[in-house]
Amino acid sequence: MAPWPAPPPPPPPPPSLAAPPPPGVSAKGPPARKLLFMCTLSLSVTYLCYSLLGGSGSLQFPLALQEPPGAAEPPPPSLPPPPVRLGAPSQPPAPPPPPPDNASRGEPPETPRQPAAPGADGWGLASGSGGSRDAWLRTPMTPGEMGTAQSALLEREAPESSTTDEELAGRRAANGSSSAVSTPDYGEKKLPQALIIGVKKGGTRALLEAIRVHPDVRAVGVEPHFFDRNYEKGLEWYRNVMPKTLDGQLTMEKTPSYFVTNEAPKRIHSMAKDIKLIVVVRNPVTRAISDYTQTLSKKPEIPTFEVLAFKNRTLGLIDASWSAIRIGIYALHLENWLQYFPLSQILFVSGERLIVDPAGEMAKVQDFLGLKRVVTEKHFYFNKTKGFPCLKKPEDSSAPRCLGKSKGRTHPRIDPDVIHRLRKFYKPFNMMFYQMTGQDFQWEQEEGDK
Numbered sequence: 001m002a003p004w005p006a007p008p009p010p011p012p013p014p015p016s017l018a019a020p021p022p023p024g025v026s027a028k029g030p031p032a033r034k035l036l037f038m039c040t041l042s043l044s045v046t047y048l049c050y051s052l053l054g055g056s057g058s059l060q061f062p063l064a065l066q067e068p069p070g071a072a073e074p075p076p077p078s079l080p081p082p083p084v085r086l087g088a089p090s091q092p093p094a095p096p097p098p099p100p101d102n103a104s105r106g107e108p109p110e111t112p113r114q115p116a117a118p119g120a121d122g123w124g125l126a127s128g129s130g131g132s133r134d135a136w137l138r139t140p141m142t143p144g145e146m147g148t149a150q151s152a153l154l155e156r157e158a159p160e161s162s163t164t165d166e167e168l169a170g171r172r173a174a175n176g177s178s179s180a181v182s183t184p185d186y187g188e189k190k191l192p193q194a195l196i197i198g199v200k201k202g203g204t205r206a207l208l209e210a211i212r213v214h215p216d217v218r219a220v221g222v223e224p225h226f227f228d229r230n231y232e233k234g235l236e237w238y239r240n241v242m243p244k245t246l247d248g249q250l251t252m253e254k255t256p257s258y259f260v261t262n263e264a265p266k267r268i269h270s271m272a273k274d275i276k277l278i279v280v281v282r283n284p285v286t287r288a289i290s291d292y293t294q295t296l297s298k299k300p301e302i303p304t305f306e307v308l309a310f311k312n313r314t315l316g317l318i319d320a321s322w323s324a325i326r327i328g329i330y331a332l333h334l335e336n337w338l339q340y341f342p343l344s345q346i347l348f349v350s351g352e353r354l355i356v357d358p359a360g361e362m363a364k365v366q367d368f369l370g371l372k373r374v375v376t377e378k379h380f381y382f383n384k385t386k387g388f389p390c391l392k393k394p395e396d397s398s399a400p401r402c403l404g405k406s407k408g409r410t411h412p413r414i415d416p417d418v419i420h421r422l423r424k425f426y427k428p429f430n431m432m433f434y435q436m437t438g439q440d441f442q443w444e445q446e447e448g449d450k
């Protein structure tokens, strides 16, 4: 096994913070709740300040968030909060107005008018070509490993987002491994008991492929996009998308866009209040660059990252309506989820640690899901060519496999000044996120943004 980089020191012990009040419950309560409530409100004021400085005159996304050159950093989230609250249990936040001219960025509208097929990723890049680039590939990577789609519903997979079960089935055949060992075709289809809800480019595919190694987990390989794009198809449709499970097995799926979908928390809550939610988060600056890199790979003609990141670069006006930037304002999105779910039902996985210490992060995931720690360091090895950890024995195969070439791309070089400005822009939101989650992800301490 190749040597592993030494994992970074663990984050300092989290402050004990309670979740904000659940739906219908007043903010009055124990001091910890008050504190978080105040923090949430102060986030709102931070956001308000940004919006006023940006001159948009609106409290809703999308906004242009201004950071003038040399200007003081935005007020920290600990400032006294104004009487403003984002969202409310009885009135979930209104969906954001469509971002301006996404087409020029190669982006589709964020909320497609027509429901898309499961697995269709953001950017409107779904194609019928399958998702071989997004799969865990055998080492060395073999192109064109694709199974035949069994279902018309599942075959339109976005190349960027998902590995289909069909693809994996094709690999099983190619590997000569018996699918009956780990993926029996009997049992019952159930609605998921756990979801990976985000974030896009956080490392969600790596997490899903690692957890599905667990014999007590069955996960759908495609992204069903039920709670954002396919909700009107109904729960029976959703259940049908799921793999069959035996008693005691957990059904899971991942759709990273749920985390930034306003309606998702309410919809998921109405399906299963006790569902477990997992969010893989990553330094939002790196995440934005990764997101951009993905789009660039499909649409080389789009403007540079530096151009897209600003409404007005001279004024330092950051364009938070650009989804690559907006997705990384984790605290604002989380606020929406905490209207419906207690913090204890959400696990935040560090995308950075998932790379340097996958077994450590998987231990937390398995504990959170109430599973025996079956996926351990012996399941991973570091592939020097890939530059990432790979699985020794994926769910469907006894052969080692890395993720495909759409995972772990080389990022374009970004002007360090732009990175600096983005880091300053995200800092107060990151601080707020650390407070809300009780976890310090240490993104401010990172030297580079790769």
Ligand code: A3P
Pocket: 199, 200, 201, 202, 203, 204, 205, 206, 256, 289, 290, 291, 293, 351, 354, 355, 388, 389, 390, 402, 403, 406, 407, 408, 409
């Ligand atoms: P980059 O391609 O920018 O490096 P998602 O699956 O949510 O789209 O996330 C993709 C990111 O997962 C990749 O972003 C990569 O950094 C990260 N990642 C984490 N573990 C990985 C692994 N074992 N192999 C490849 N990429 C991994």
